[in-house]
Amino acid sequence: MSDKNKIAEENYKESMHTPYALSRRYGSLTFEVAVQNVRDALNQMELKVVNHFNLHDHIQENLGKEINRYTILGACNAELALEALSTENKAGIMLPCNVIVQEMDPEGIIEVSVVDPTVTFSLAKNEKLTTMGTKAEERLHQILDHIEKSNVKL
């Protein structure tokens, strides 16, 4: 195992505990490939990327400050979104579900974090909506298993 992969694995364990997101680190991907693989993995789970927010460029352009590369992808499944909006008309406040891709210091390790919609949807204190959040979470969190795999060339 390369050092990079070792780091990726150690950090993966360390970063699992965020209460609002699930994260995993990858040692074998460039930033661009990671973003593309996240898109592909979301697609496979029938989650469409509905918006793309480059936080790095936004901070740089507006404040002239340098941060690590950082992109926020907003993912949504139309059926689930309609169900959520029919249950709670302000559910749009929690949509779409975000996946962030960021470059870590100093090894070029890429971290992908997926929001936990059970947590964000539970804000509405509507049991039906929280259950839908869990449904979305199951789909969403699976992508972490497919981000590296799709890059492996056999």
Place this chain on the structure above:
Amino acid sequence: MKFYHEKTLKDVSFEEAIQKVTDALKEEGFGILTEIDVKETLKKKLDEDFRPYKILGACNPPLAHKALLAEDKIGAMLPCNVIVQQVNNGVEVAAVDPVASMQAVENEGLSEIAQEIQSKLKSVIENL
């Protein structure tokens, strides 16, 4: 805790409401970074007729930067959403309450920033 602050605007069209929200956000230093037209998306994907409904993703760069320094995965909660929807008696605008949503993050360093954003978003709603 309510997770949003809202107001219903009377005697305005949906488009006028969007323009008012955009201007009010700008006044408080927020740009609109993302926009999802829910009605159009649901029509296209599911052939479902939905009321006019847009999700605007607003971001105040200095505050976003501060939040990011306090919590590197905060992007999972960004941008701050403001939703605009047609309701029976007008156009309803609701902005997320970041104090409520940031509670889930369990980071004390964020609470001051969340309060600052909350007061700005509240002003946006009040000024409509």
